[in-house]
Amino acid sequence: MNWRGLDYKPLVLVPLLALVVLPFIGSASTWLTLTVAGLAMGMIIFIIASGLTLIFGLMDVLNFGHGVFIALGAFVATSVLGLMADWTGSGELWRNLVAVLPAMLAAMLVAGALGIVFERFLVRPVYGNHLKQILITMGGAIIGEELIKVVWGPQQIPLPLPAGMQGSWFIGDAAVEKYRVVAVVVGLVVFAGLAWVLARTKVGLLIRAGVQDREMVEALGYRIRRLFIGVVVVGCALAGLGGVMWGLYQQNVIPQMGGQVLILIFIVLIIGGLGSTGGALIGALLVGLMANYTGFLLPKVALFSNIALMVAILLWRPQGVYAVGNR
Amino acid sequence: MSENLLELSGVHTHIGAYHILHGVDLAVPRGQVTLLLGRNGAGKTTTLRTIMGLWRASQGRIAFNGDDITRLDTPRIAQLNIAYVPENMGIFADLTVKENLLLAARGSSTAAHMDNARLSWIFDMFPAVDRFWNYPAGKLSGGQKQMVAVARAIVEPRDLLIVDEPSKGLAPAIINNMIAAFSQLKKSGVTILLVEQNIHFAQRLGDTVAVMDNGRVVHAGSMAQLAEDEELQQSLLGLAL
Numbered sequence: 001m002n003w004r005g006l007d008y009k010p011l012v013l014v015p016l017l018a019l020v021v022l023p024f025i026g027s028a029s030t031w032l033t034l035t036v037a038g039l040a041m042g043m044i045i046f047i048i049a050s051g052l053t054l055i056f057g058l059m060d061v062l063n064f065g066h067g068v069f070i071a072l073g074a075f076v077a078t079s080v081l082g083l084m085a086d087w088t089g090s091g092e093l094w095r096n097l098v099a100v101l102p103a104m105l106a107a108m109l110v111a112g113a114l115g116i117v118f119e120r121f122l123v124r125p126v127y128g129n130h131l132k133q134i135l136i137t138m139g140g141a142i143i144g145e146e147l148i149k150v151v152w153g154p155q156q157i158p159l160p161l162p163a164g165m166q167g168s169w170f171i172g173d174a175a176v177e178k179y180r181v182v183a184v185v186v187g188l189v190v191f192a193g194l195a196w197v198l199a200r201t202k203v204g205l206l207i208r209a210g211v212q213d214r215e216m217v218e219a220l221g222y223r224i225r226r227l228f229i230g231v232v233v234v235g236c237a238l239a240g241l242g243g244v245m246w247g248l249y250q251q252n253v254i255p256q257m258g259g260q261v262l263i264l265i266f267i268v269l270i271i272g273g274l275g276s277t278g279g280a281l282i283g284a285l286l287v288g289l290m291a292n293y294t295g296f297l298l299p300k301v302a303l304f305s306n307i308a309l310m311v312a313i314l315l316w317r318p319q320g321v322y323a324v325g326n327r
Numbered sequence: 328m329s330e331n332l333l334e335l336s337g338v339h340t341h342i343g344a345y346h347i348l349h350g351v352d353l354a355v356p357r358g359q360v361t362l363l364l365g366r367n368g369a370g371k372t373t374t375l376r377t378i379m380g381l382w383r384a385s386q387g388r389i390a391f392n393g394d395d396i397t398r399l400d401t402p403r404i405a406q407l408n409i410a411y412v413p414e415n416m417g418i419f420a421d422l423t424v425k426e427n428l429l430l431a432a433r434g435s436s437t438a439a440h441m442d443n444a445r446l447s448w449i450f451d452m453f454p455a456v457d458r459f460w461n462y463p464a465g466k467l468s469g470g471q472k473q474m475v476a477v478a479r480a481i482v483e484p485r486d487l488l489i490v491d492e493p494s495k496g497l498a499p500a501i502i503n504n505m506i507a508a509f510s511q512l513k514k515s516g517v518t519i520l521l522v523e524q525n526i527h528f529a530q531r532l533g534d535t536v537a538v539m540d541n542g543r544v545v546h547a548g549s550m551a552q553l554a555e556d557e558e559l560q561q562s563l564l565g566l567a568l
Contacts, residue, residue, distance in 0.1 A: 202429075202436050209419045209430055216417035219379055220431050220479075221405035324421065 010321035014285045021293045029173035034292045040180030042288025043187025044249055048242030048261065049268045049280045050194055051235030057211035057275020057324060058224075058231050061123055062130050065137035066239055066265065067258025068144030072114065073107035073240025074247030074257060075152045078159050080106045088162040096162030104244050111240025112233040114144075119232040141259065148255040156254045159247040183245055190238065194277055207231065211275040211324055267306050271313045273320025282321055286313075329393050332357040332487055332518045333378070338387035338397075340377045347373045349542040350387065355487070355535075360509065360519045362529045362550060364564060365539035371522040372414055374539070375491050378520075379411050380404045391487070406433075410480035414491040414522075418472050420465025424456055427464050431479040441482070449478045452508045470501035477508060487518045494525040506531050526564070530554050538563045 018035055025031045052066045080103040081088055087099035122140045126132040161179050168175040198204035206227055210217045214224050239258075246261060247253040268287050272279025287306050294305035301308075313321060333355035340348040348370050355361045363371050376382045378389055380401040389397045396404055405411070410431075419427055425438055428446075435441045450457035453474040459467055464475055473493060480488055493509075494502045502525070509532050513519060523529045529536070533550035546553070546563050553559060 205422070205426055205430055209422060209426075212419045212421055213417060215381060215401075216413070216419070217430075218401040219381065219405055219411045219413070219417065221402050221433050223400075223402045 007322065010279070010282050010317075013282060013321070014289065017286060017289055017293075021297070024297055025293070027173075029171075029175075030296070032171065032174035033176060034296055035289065036176045036180050036184070038289035038292035039285060040177075040183040040187075040288070041249070041291060042285035043184050044242055044245040045261070045264055045268055045288060046187055046281050046284035047190050047245060048239050049265045049272075049284055050190065050277055051238035051242075052265055053269050053272065053275055053277060053280045054207065054211075054231050055235040056269065058207055058214070059123075059127070059228050060130075060214075061127070061137075062133045063123070063137050064134055064262070065118065065122070065141040065144065066235075067260075067262040068141045068148070069111040069115065069236045069239035070243035070246060070258035070261055071145065071148055071253065071255055072258075073111050073243030074159065074253040075148055075157070075243075075255075076107040076110050076240070077103040077244040077247055078152070078157050078253060081159070081162075088160075091163045093164035096164040099162060100165075100244075100248075104241055107240040107244045108237035109240075111243070112237035115232045115236025116229065118236065119229060123232070145255045145259075152255075154255065156252050158252050160251055161248055165248075179248060183249065186241075186245060190241070191277075191281055198277060203227075203230075264306065267310050269320075271310050271320055273317075273322040273324055275324040276320065276322040279320055279322035283313075330356055332392060333520065334388075334390045335374070335378070336388045336390075338374070338377060338384045338389060340373055340382050341385045342373070342382060347542055348377065348384075351377075351539070351542070351544055352547075353537050353544055354547070355518060355520050357518055358513075358516055359534035360513050360521065360532050362533035362536045363520065363522045363539060364524075364526075364529060364536060366564070367524075369539040370542040371539055372491055373542075375411070375413075375489055375520070375522060378404075378489065379409070408484070408486040410485040410488050412476045412480050412488075412490040412493070414495065416472050416476040418464045418467075418476055420463065422464060423461050424464050424467070424475050425460050427475055428456070428479050428482045431482045434483060445482070445484075449481065452511055453478050453504075470497045470504075473497060473501070473505065474508075477505070481512065481517070485517060487520065488512065489520045491522045492524060493521060494523065494528045502528060 022031050025034065048070055052063060055061055055063055081099060084099040087095045090096065118140060122136050123133070126136055165179045165182055168177045169181070198208055206217060206222055210224055210227055217224050243258065246257065264287055268280055268283035271283035271286060286309060290305050290309050291302060294302040317323065331354040335351050335353040338348055338351040339346070351370070351374055353374065363374065365371050373382060377384050380399055384397050387397070388395060391407055391409065396407065419430070422430070429435060429438050429441065432441050455467070455471045455474050456478045459471060464472060467475065477490065477493065480490070493505050497505065506528060509519060521532065530550060536548060536550045536553050537544045538546040546559070
């Protein structure tokens with residue numbers, strides 16, 4: 001980790017936002033509840049956005065079909081968890097985790113595998129052409145949604161939280177929902193894993209270099225195409241994992257759920273700086289917190305609040321909080 | 328073994344609708360410094376990029392060590408021990424100097440696995456690389472970046488080093504440093520192909536020279552011969568050395 005060159009200012013934004021709203025909320029317990037809810041929402045958004053930011057950063061691909069992998073992950077989870085009803089119905093947290101972990105793994109595997117097909121047949125023919133990428137990946141998303149309807153049906157499917165993850169823990173007067181804590185932990189694990197791979201491994205180094213200058217990576221003797229495929233698989237797998245988390249957060253899934261989240265994801269990517277994983281984390285946390293705070297304080301502007309946040313960030317840093325070099 | 332490490336024969340390159348190279352013939356003798364000179368737009372950078380496979384030759388043959396590399400892709404060409412420093416230096420601005428060099432060390436998975444003796448040799452040539460080892464490369468000055476770019480190119484032994492305008496925008500003191508570094512590299516047996524606009528830089532380093540105009544090599548010979556012949560300089564380059 002290169003601390004000497006660390007740009008600390010964006011790191012201050014998240015605690016700053018949380019502290020600035022505290023006097024407006026008034027009650028410390030309400031503030032804590034909202035803050036944990038915002039962080040949990042942010043972490044789930046980060047899980048989904050981290051894959052997309054790598055795909056865009058490394059491959060310069062505008063993937064508007066990313067949402068279908070979110071929905072796919074969530075639907076796979078309904079099937080896996082449906083088979084493990086005894087385990088999800090138990091009030092013991094460890095039995096719930098034993099059920100949720102295979103659901104997450106299955107969602108990641110299916111989404112990752114479909115990502116290979118998506119890259120091969122839809123994305124590869126349109127490398128370097130953003131307009132065609134937008135059109136073809138949106139088309140792919142529509143087909144994907146229809147295929148989900150064919151397999152699971154068009155109706156909303158409930159995805160209840162396992163019994164042990166329902167309810168809240170109380171810290172003083174503040175109620176902190178158990179699942180939100182789980183979401184924060186999963187998000188932190190994903191971030192730590194990604195940060196470790198990107199900072200400590202040669203593959204991570206290649207990805208970070210490829211995000212900045214693909215041509216030079218090839219001129220150094222590396223086949224960037226193989227990295228592309230690996231990044232698509234990981235990106236789609238993370239979208240699948242994010243879909244499971246989001247589905248459990250909403251406690252139901254619909255085939256269009258990915259498209260609904262995608263707007264937030266793109267806001268996060270723009271705030272964070274296209275291609276920046278650290279930026280995506282900060283963007284996601286800001287968006288999660290902003291959505292929860294404004295939902296409580298000013299419900300009428302809640303929908304607009306994240307757009308306003310994005311505009312404010314872009315006025316400060318036009319390429320996002322962590323602009324990726326050479327881009 | 329051929330006397331020439333690299334040979335281009337009748338190479339044509341098209342970029343989109345534009346026909347840039349019109350049958351380039353170029354020989355780069357083994358163990359020597361070859362300078363590719365010419366006015367802006369003569370096709371020098373395109374020639375280098377075509378050698379590296381970054382732009383495809385539409386016609387002609389490129390041979391390295393006697394083997395045809397015309398149809399190979401860029402990573403495969405680089406794996407033949409050909410290092411390339413582009414005109415913009417190709418520095419990864421968000422990576423540290425160490426990470427930039429580690430990336431080029433294909434045989435090393437971590438910095439600890441890099442060849443320490445070779446690194447010391449590089450640090451002697453380019454002290455700035457050592458001094459700013461853990462700094463983000465994007466924060467260095469132009470001259471320091473150029474040193475990192477060349478250091479990266481030679482972090483592992485290479486047979487051919489291709490550098491596009493190494494003196495561009497550099498202060499005279501840094502240019503002298505670069506000349507000394509390339510001289511050392513030449514002594515170590517590396518074959519070097521340089522594109523250069525700075526004639527004095529070219530004159531001090533070059534063994535052989537090729538002058539390009541309108542996408543062709545219009546003159547090839549020794550640097551000494553070109554340096555002595557003012558009439559030739561005027562006719563080829565529009566100036567006298």
